[in-house]
Amino acid sequence: ETGVTQTPRHLVMGMTNKKSLKCEQHLGHNAMYWYKQSAKKPLELMFVYNFKEQTENNSVPSRFSPECPNSSHLFLHLHTLQPEDSALYLCASSQVRGTGLNEQYFGPGTRLTVT
Amino acid sequence: EDQVTQSPEALRLQEGESSSLNCSYTVSGLRGLFWYRQDPGKGPEFLFTLYSAGEEKEKERLKATLTKKESFLHITAPKPEDSATYLCAVVRRAGNKLTFGGGTRVLVKP
Numbered sequence: 001e002t003g004v005t006q007t008p009r010h011l012v013m014g015m016t017n018k019k020s021l022k023c024e025q026h027l028g029h030n031a032m033y034w035y036k037q038s039a040k041k042p043l044e045l046m047f048v049y050n051f052k053e054q055t056e057n058n059s060v061p062s063r064f065s066p067e068c069p070n071s072s073h074l075f076l077h078l079h080t081l082q083p084e085d086s087a088l089y090l091c092a093s094s095q096v097r098g099t100g101l102n103e104q105y106f107g108p109g110t111r112l113t114v115t
Numbered sequence: 116e117d118q119v120t121q122s123p124e125a126l127r128l129q130e131g132e133s134s135s136l137n138c139s140y141t142v143s144g145l146r147g148l149f150w151y152r153q154d155p156g157k158g159p160e161f162l163f164t165l166y167s168a169g170e171e172k173e174k175e176r177l178k179a180t181l182t183k184k185e186s187f188l189h190i191t192a193p194k195p196e197d198s199a200t201y202l203c204a205v206v207r208r209a210g211n212k213l214t215f216g217g218g219t220r221v222l223v224k225p
Contacts, residue, residue, distance in 0.1 A: 106158030
């Protein structure tokens, strides 16, 4: 595997279900991100993890719960979602070094539909 | 609050017809501006990073420029494979949080 992988690629879940999205980066990066991409809206940052520590929570509802067990893996646990949470969920990673600014590399996303 | 506005929302071009995409931004202390390309059903793919006004970067038929208020992505003699959504994002100083614009959907017809 190369780059950033995400599973599953597609997920349909009911509002009472609990599911998890998985992201793995094979780039040796130390920062990982979750983004939400809804139709007609810009990409929205949800969470940032630097060196496995959460450094940003962009006012995301508690029904989304991230987990970063190590610098290569990132999970997004989902429970009691609403139909408006249907979107493409993208994971990204980057290498954070001092004051340097490095680009983020994105996975292919998980297309989530909440019924 | 950081703001990024991209125009136009959609652009239809004939193959070979050059054009420019605009990204206007408001940010408190720009650390960098990114351009990404996104194909349907895929994640964004990194194209360029620009750091300061006057900077230019090129890759094949694409050229990105930066001023203090906006960035342009010029597509020279586009081909159908250049069809994609082009995203612009800014990062403010002391952080690595990207704020994205809404994107420009480009369709290049043969």
